[in-house]
Amino acid sequence: DIQMTQSPSSLSASVGDRVTITCRASQSIDSYVNWYQQKPGKAPKFLIYAASNLQSGAPSRFSGSGSGTDFTLTISSLQPEDFATFYCQQSYTSPYTFGQGTKLEIK
Amino acid sequence: QLHLQESGPGLVKPSETLSLTCTVSGGSISSSSYYWGWIRQPPGKGLEWIGSIYHSGSTYYNPSLKSRVTASVDTSKNQVSLKVYSVTATDTAVYYCTRQAIGNYNWFDPWGQGTLVTVSS
Numbered sequence: 001d002i003q004m005t006q007s008p009s010s011l012s013a014s015v016g017d018r019v020t021i022t023c024r025a026s027q028s029i030d031s032y033v034n035w036y037q038q039k040p041g042k043a044p045k046f047l048i049y050a051a052s053n054l055q056s057g058a059p060s061r062f063s064g065s066g067s068g069t070d071f072t073l074t075i076s077s078l079q080p081e082d083f084a085t086f087y088c089q090q091s092y093t094s095p096y097t098f099g100q101g102t103k104l105e106i107k
Numbered sequence: 108q109l110h111l112q113e114s115g116p117g118l119v120k121p122s123e124t125l126s127l128t129c130t131v132s133g134g135s136i137s138s139s140s141y142y143w144g145w146i147r148q149p150p151g152k153g154l155e156w157i158g159s160i161y162h163s164g165s166t167y168y169n170p171s172l173k174s175r176v177t178a179s180v181d182t183s184k185n186q187v188s189l190k191v192y193s194v195t196a197t198d199t200a201v202y203y204c205t206r207q208a209i210g211n212y213n214w215f216d217p218w219g220q221g222t223l224v225t226v227s228s
Contacts, residue, residue: 042220044215045218089154095169
């Protein structure tokens with residue numbers, strides 16, 4: 001199975017900050033990475049597909065980049081509603097696997 | 108707007124079978140563009156893909172669970188179902204039903220609200 005490793009596991013930041021979360025794959029997966037946001041007690045919400053394409057309806061302050069083994073999710077200016085846990089997912093091959101999550105907390 | 112709703116017992120005894128149903132509204136599960144996936148999340152932990160099913164009944168599963176799971180579809184009811192056999196405490200999780208895009212990028216969207224299943228005697 002392809003392992004997805006996110007860093008950091010948790011992060012404290014303030015409203016207005018620029019934040020970057022990293023996801024590393026255990027082998028090259030081209031740009032087959034999707035990103036999700038999950039708030040406590042809620043289902044994950046789809047944000048980005050194919051590493052850098054914003055899902056329709058997702059705020060433009062979210063962006064993604066990367067290819068091969070290293071990927072990033074960036075939030076350009078944190079808003080109060082962005083505090084949540086973020087997951088990357090590889091869709092290069094089955095079984096589809098997720099990173100362990102990055103919990104973004106308010107400083 | 109597509110809506111997915113999982114249902115099933117919240118408590119299952121060890122060694123028994125966990126059975127869940129996902130009812131889809133606002134769209135047809137017979138769409139040629141999508142699979143329907145099951146994903147679970149143990150309390151306080153990350154996400155694990157269980158398996159996916161097409162409206163034709165074609166399935167593929169996570170090898171880690173393949174010997175114990177079966178997904179099925181009922182197009183007349185616009186429902187997909189999941190069975191997990193011989194459950195243990197490690198199967199305790201929130202189980203999500205989700206629509207899965209077909210193609211290279213296989214993203215999951217939208218998701219049902221999830222249903223917590225506890226395995227305990």
